Amino acid sequence: MRNHAGWGEIEGALGPAERETLSALLEVALGVRPAYNAPVPLSEIQMPQSRLGRLPAALERIAARDPFSRALHSYGRSFPELVRARAGNFSDAVDAVLYPSDETEVAEVLDFAARASAAVVPFGGGSSVVGGIGPLPHHDHALVLSLDTGRLDTVAEVDPLSQTARLGAGLLGPALEGSLRPHGFTLRHFPQSFEFSSLGGWIATRSGGHFAVGTTHIEDFVSGLTLVSPAGELKTRPLPASGAGPSLERMLAGSEGTFGVITEAVMKVAARPAYRASESVAFPSMETALGALAELVRSRLNPANCRVLDEAESLRSGLGANVRMLVAFESPNVPVDALLSVALDLLSAHGGRREAGEGRGERSEAADKWRSSFIRAPYYADAIIGMGLVVETFETSVSYAGFPALDQATRAAIARVERARGAHGFVSCRVTHAYSDGLAPYYTVIASPGVAEPLSFWAELKEAVTTAFVENGGAVTHHHGVGRYHRSAFEQSVGDQGRAALGALRRHFDPKGLMNPGVLLG
Ligand SMILES: Cc1cc2nc3c(=O)[nH]c(=O)nc-3n(C[C@H](O)[C@H](O)[C@H](O)COP(=O)(O)OP(=O)(O)OC[C@H]3O[C@@H](n4cnc5c(N)ncnc54)[C@H](O)[C@@H]3O)c2cc1C
Numbered sequence: 011m012r013n014h015a016g017w018g019e020i021e022g023a024l025g026p027a028e029r030e031t032l033s034a035l036l037e038v039a040l041g042v043r044p045a046y047n048a049p050v051p052l053s054e055i056q057m058p059q060s061r062l063g064r065l066p067a068a069l070e071r072i073a074a075r076d077p078f079s080r081a082l083h084s085y086g087r088s089f090p091e092l093v094r095a096r097a098g099n100f101s102d103a104v105d106a107v108l109y110p111s112d113e114t115e116v117a118e119v120l121d122f123a124a125r126a127s128a129a130v131v132p133f134g135g136g137s138s139v140v141g142g143i144g145p146l147p148h149h150d151h152a153l154v155l156s157l158d159t160g161r162l163d164t165v166a167e168v169d170p171l172s173q174t175a176r177l178g179a180g181l182l183g184p185a186l187e188g189s190l191r192p193h194g195f196t197l198r199h200f201p202q203s204f205e206f207s208s209l210g211g212w213i214a215t216r217s218g219g220h221f222a223v224g225t226t227h228i229e230d231f232v233s234g235l236t237l238v239s240p241a242g243e244l245k246t247r248p249l250p251a252s253g254a255g256p257s258l259e260r261m262l263a264g265s266e267g268t269f270g271v272i273t274e275a276v277m278k279v280a281a282r283p284a285y286r287a288s289e290s291v292a293f294p295s296m297e298t299a300l301g302a303l304a305e306l307v308r309s310r311l312n313p314a315n316c317r318v319l320d321e322a323e324s325l326r327s328g329l330g331a332n333v334r335m336l337v338a339f340e341s342p343n344v345p346v347d348a349l350l351s352v353a354l355d356l357l358s359a360h361g362g363r364r365e366a367g368e369g370r371g372e373r374s375e376a377a378d379k380w381r382s383s384f385i386r387a388p389y390y391a392d393a394i395i396g397m398g399l400v401v402e403t404f405e406t407s408v409s410y411a412g413f414p415a416l417d418q419a420t421r422a423a424i425a426r427v428e429r430a431r432g433a434h435g436f437v438s439c440r441v442t443h444a445y446s447d448g449l450a451p452y453y454t455v456i457a458s459p460g461v462a463e464p465l466s467f468w469a470e471l472k473e474a475v476t477t478a479f480v481e482n483g484g485a486v487t488h489h490h491g492v493g494r495y496h497r498s499a500f501e502q503s504v505g506d507q508g509r510a511a512l513g514a515l516r517r518h519f520d521p522k523g524l525m526n527p528g529v530l531l532g
Contacts, residue, residue, distance in 0.1 A: 014081040015049040015095035017388035018206055024393045032393055040434045040458050044397035050098030052078060061153055062106045069122055072109045072161075079107045083131075083156035084145050086138035087203075087388075088495070089402050089468050091145075092395050102145035104131065104156040111161035116238040116271050119157055123524050124240055128153035130524050132267035134211025135182055137203040139403070140493025142215065142266055142529055151527075159210050162273050165189040174233055174248065175279050179210025179272045195279040199228055201489075202384060210272040216264040218450070218489030220384070222317045222443050223307055227489070229263035231278045237262050239270025239519040248276035261515070266491055267526035269519040281342035287350040288315075288338035290329070290376030291362040296320055297414075299333050300441070300449065302360035304410050306337070307444045311353050314340040317380075322438035323454070327383040329376055335362065336377050400457045400464050404475045406484035409448040416482035417451065423474035424455055431467055433460035443488065450488040492530050501531060 013020050024032065029046050037043040060075045074080075084103045085091035105128075110116045123130045129151040136143055146154045159180035166176040168190070175190060175197075183204035190196055199219040201207060207217070212228040213235070219226050234248025235258070246258045262269060293299035299318045306316055315338040321331045337353055339346035354364060365376060394401045408416045421437060428435045435457030443450035453475070459467035476499050480486060492500045501509050513531055517523075 012082055012206075013392075014052055014078060016092065016392040017087060022389050024389055029393050029396075032390065033397065036394070036397070036399070036456070039436045039456070040399075042434070042458050044394075044399055044458070046393065046396045047096075047398070048396065049096035052081060055081065055098045055100050057081070057100045057103045058148065060105045061148075062155070066118075066122065068115070068118060069108065072111070072115060074107045074109070075105070080104055080156075083107045083133050083136065083143075083158065086136055086141065086143035086493075088139040088141060089395065089400065090465055091141070091143075092392065093465055093468075096395065102148050102154075104144065104146075104154045106153075107133075107156045107158050109158050109161050113236065113238050113243060113273050116157070116162075116273055117243070119155070120238065120240050120270070120524070123153075123155060124522055126153055127151075127522075128155050128524065129527055130155050130157050131526055132210070132214070132271045133158045134180065134208030134214070135203065135206040137207040137211065138215070138491065138493055140487070140491045141495045142491055142493035142526070146527065157271060159208060159271065159273070162210070166274070168193045168195065168279075172250075173279050173281070174276050176248075176274060176276045177209055179208065179213070179274055181209050183207060190279055191282070194282055196282045197231060197277055198225075198280050199231060202387070209275060209277070213263050213272055213275060214266050215491035216489065217491075218443055220315075220442075222315050222441065223313055223445075226443055229260060232259050232263065232275055233278055234276035235259050235262050235272060236274040237265075237270045237519075238273050240522065240524060241270075241519050244270075264491070266493065266529050268516055268530050270525060283314075283340035283342055285343075285345045286314075286338065286340045287346045288336065288377045289350060289354060290365045291335045291337060291354065291357050292332045292365050293318075293334065293363075294361050296333050296417075296439075298361040299335055300410065300413065302357045302362055303335065303441065303444050303449065304446075305360065306353060306356055308446050309353075309356060311339075311349055311356075313349075313353060314338045316444060318441040318444075319380075320439045322436065323440045326436075326438050326454070327380050329379055332365075334365070334376070336380055338377065394456060398458075398464065400455070400459050400468050400471070402468060402471060403452060403454050404472075404479070405442065405450060405452040405488050405490055406479040406486075407443070407445075407448055407450040407488040408479075408482070408484040412483040413449060413451065416479065416484050419478040419482045420451075420453060420475055423478040424453075424471065427467070427470045427474050428457060428460070431460040431462040431470075433457050433462065433467065452488075494528050497528070497530060497532060 080103045085095045133156045162178040162180035164178045168175045234246050237244045317336045325331045339349045391401045438454050441449045442452045486499045
């Protein structure tokens with residue numbers, strides 16, 4: 011059963027013994043031994059009555075107003091949303107959830123919303139961490155409807171010759187991969203939120219998968235898209251490539267529910283890998299590791315992955331205190347050991363040292379440890395929030411030349427906020443994606459908020475880090491999206507003309523301003 015106040019499923023949450031170990035580790039890192047408080051159970055939550063009256067029969071059939079459905083759809087999975095959900099604060103809960111199963115039903119929901127002046131929030135997996143889901147203040151809207159895309163889950167066509175698949179936007183990661191597996195294909199897009207996020211959500215937020223190099227942003231896999239908007243349906247022609255005018259697919263990617271609902275996508279898929287090899291390489295410093303990373307990415311060896319972890323991130327992932335790179339190769343049809351060997355020579359020329367105790371083979375021990383800690387991390391974050399601590403991740407992208415200044419400014423900004431509040435924190439960094447011209451650093455902060463209240467401490471941290479990113483040549487976000495939290499920085503970054511152009515597009519698709527108000531643009 012999905013957890014209405016936390017990550018994933020209730021069964022995945024940490025048990026008492028795991029929480030005890032975590033609390034002891036946090037005491038070592040932060041100097042306080044935090045105690046855990048369980049979230050307010052659903053049965054004790056006071057929720058305002060749904061304001062939605064009787065719907066037309068066709069819509070009544072696909073509507074839910076029960077407390078669990080409303081609670082699950084009222085928040086994304088960002089720190090402030092989880093704090094409020096755990097505290098049982100559902101005063102702005104959505105009025106109802108609608109589950110359309112095709113384009114006609116999506117259009118019917120949007121028509122009804124226009125007549126009722128209802129705000130509509132498209133909901134894929136609800137894993138937004140930027141305030142892309144909610145909550146919308148009740149007093150601003152006559153009605154707030156969540157449009158869950160979960161029933162837009164058909165696999166209409168798999169073309170083995172062209173290696174494309176026409177997929178429903180509501181497919182969550184495991185169902186999507188499950189439907190491609192019998193054909194020998196994979197989409198090869200694995201965000202950390204894979205289990206509980208959807209194809210439509212990925213496209214709407216331009217998500218990044220966990221492969222750090224090569225094709226990694228979801229829009230690079232899109233061949234054609236269907237959008238149902240209040241203004242009508244837009245279906246783009248799936249083509250391998252086109253030079254005809256601005257790309258409509260790119261225009262819809264990143265629209266975060268503000269243009270309408272992405273209902274279907276034709277995606278470029280790939281043969282499943284049959285050969286794999288990976289290795290963990292230690293480096294004397296972040297600087298040497300990043301020098302090696304840049305050269306490896308530009309080498310045309312085409313590693314499937316090369317992820318750099320700083321000392322703190324390595325320690326947090328149970329790998330020991332060392333800067334290290336996890337490097338991996340894979341292929342559907344040729345062995346990759348020779349490529350890995352060449353890559354290891356290149357890394358060793360930069361001071362990289364193959365880790366002792368690492369067995370060569372399909373998958374290195376460190377890669378396995380990293381993977382399990384990566385998948386369990388969101389459940390750990392829930393427990394940390396339950397202990398009254400602040401846990402947040404901050405991500406951006408920056409050129410190789412710009413990274414040292416950005417890194418320094420980011421760490422200084424975090425330290426400044428902590429000092430002002432008498433807080434104690436722990437910062438770690440990993441490079442989630444690497445390009446020929448730069449990289450995407452990803453910071454995790456765990457802190458006891460000192461004298462501050464956790465939500466205001468979080469807001470100060472968010473503001474300080476976003477400012478440090480933007481002032482030091484970084485992107486507002488590399489893959490988490492804009493939502494409400496990054497809106498003002500995004501608006502500034504696109505400038506007057508960019509804002510006006512995006513606003514005009516939005517008014518075209520959604521003249522009454524019903525779709526996800528407050529997200530992306532003010
Ligand atoms: C633990 C955790 C790990 C994460 N890891 C990653 C990661 O590795 N990489 C990454 O990129 N992101 C990551 N995220 C962020 C999040 O998972 C992504 O933004 C993801 O793409 C959201 O997909 P979703 O289906 O959950 O969308 P939702 O959260 O449901 O929605 C996100 C936004 O898109 C809109 N939307 C959703 N579906 C549609 C649709 N069909 N049509 C139009 N608009 C739509 C929503 O209205 C909302 O504004 C992570 C989040 C968490 C909590």
